[in-house]
Amino acid sequence: MTSPYAIAETAEPGIPEGFRRLDAGGPWFRLIGPVYTHPHPAGSVIVALRVAPHHLNMQGVTHGGMLTTLADSALGINLAIARGRRGGQVTVSFTADFLSDAREGDWLEAHVIITRMGKRLAYANCDLKVGERHVLRSSAVFAIVERQLPHASE
Amino acid sequence: MTSPYAIAETAEPGIPEGFRRLDAGGPWFRLIGPVYTHPHPAGSVIVALRVAPHHLNMQGVTHGGMLTTLADSALGINLAIARGRRGGQVTVSFTADFLSDAREGDWLEAHVIITRMGKRLAYANCDLKVGERHVLRSSAVFAIVERQLPHASE
Amino acid sequence: MTSPYAIAETAEPGIPEGFRRLDAGGPWFRLIGPVYTHPHPAGSVIVALRVAPHHLNMQGVTHGGMLTTLADSALGINLAIARGRRGGQVTVSFTADFLSDAREGDWLEAHVIITRMGKRLAYANCDLKVGERHVLRSSAVFAIVERQLPHASE
């Protein structure tokens, strides 16, 4: 399926092989960037970033809201890819468990699995990981609508 | 109880009466600012902001991750006030339902209720509202620890 | 609004004033019974029961699944009352935090607030309490459909 996103073609130094810069999203999503994606065998994309100073809280680890921003965005991006179009989807509910923290310099990856794509509702999970270590488990339900919607995750 | 936060003394134009600038938090929390607080009769504080262009997604409404950042932060701030100290608390789980959207210029308030403050775990809810309209319902469980912790919500 | 439920007219000994037996629901809901309801000033009903031996786990306190059964059912009943009809609603997502336990003999009440009733989605919260003590905080999102649906909470 053709991705509705523009992906850069060139690799960047310090970024793991196969990851390309994702040039997409509105103002809030861009605050978390730069963000990279990597095609996943299952048809989805891994969304990832290098943890930087602006992602941190006062304790020097990733802020919870930065992690939920990354998860919500990765879910929305993968849903858009699966549907072959952007927009027309809105987050209805979102849950997250915080398993560990991420620190400056960590390569933080969001792995998404869409468990059900219905006509009106879609269900998906997103795990944030640094290597094999779980940082965040999250899941969300999305409403699929034809018109432009609130809460589109970009 | 004395708040562990520094609150500005002067009012600002365009900011509802009684709200004062909150000068606190780490880098990610500051990206969402400026943020204001207002003492709540129940001992907690309302945390609020004026929705600005940097809070939006591509559809021109508040990004889900911006809403969860505000909720997670408002929960953490109120927990710190209730405990009389900052730090030493970590978000364990967080859930949110998205009821409606907020738009540029909206005055968005976070109302927190702590439902249980235990020795090891604390439970609290946070509603985001524009006027009387619900934007986000959220709740979280926090672990209370003595040492500095991951995920402190500032 | 006329309730779509049959409520007994006579009081029962040992049951708080104003509560009447609710004769409704399918087989799984009836396992939790007898269940009682009390009209709530806000138009909703309080759903309650006396904690009995069959509600307990091996530690002698209420099983988590019994609490989520009560909460899910109380949410569904109140949604049906608000809509003036039974059926046609399905639980999409459900979250719960366990704040304390309930024991045999406790009078356990479910208090529901519907925060948004949309055409396609409804949002509601349910707090389980013994007196003023919180036992469970929960919230759910429901899909509203015209045909008979899975997961109707009775």
Next chain:
Amino acid sequence: MTSPYAIAETAEPGIPEGFRRLDAGGPWFRLIGPVYTHPHPAGSVIVALRVAPHHLNMQGVTHGGMLTTLADSALGINLAIARGRRGGQVTVSFTADFLSDAREGDWLEAHVIITRMGKRLAYANCDLKVGERHVLRSSAVFAIVERQLPHASE
């Protein structure tokens, strides 16, 4: 690791190969039975049951509270196996998304993955499935305590 549970040795007609009756749990858990378990390669056990009339709601499909009872119990059983002892664990938070329904006669399996086992907190996910079809996605956080605890999931 030795399981702290008594598992029957004989197979039963109509029960998939390798599943054995689990003779455990308190009164509420026993209402959902009979329940069967099967060792899982990852060291966990699959917990399963044949959907029967007493599991249903008025629409003739599984009641949401029956599904959350099964998920909460399967999570608790697997946590007990991983810890090599029963008791001493309490559900702190639980979230579930309802993807589809199950009907009488369906063989409903609960698959649990423990994502983090800490000293004080444990995190785990539970998927309920009929064949390859997702019925429920759930996740929970547990507090680990030394004394006997509320909400033990049996």
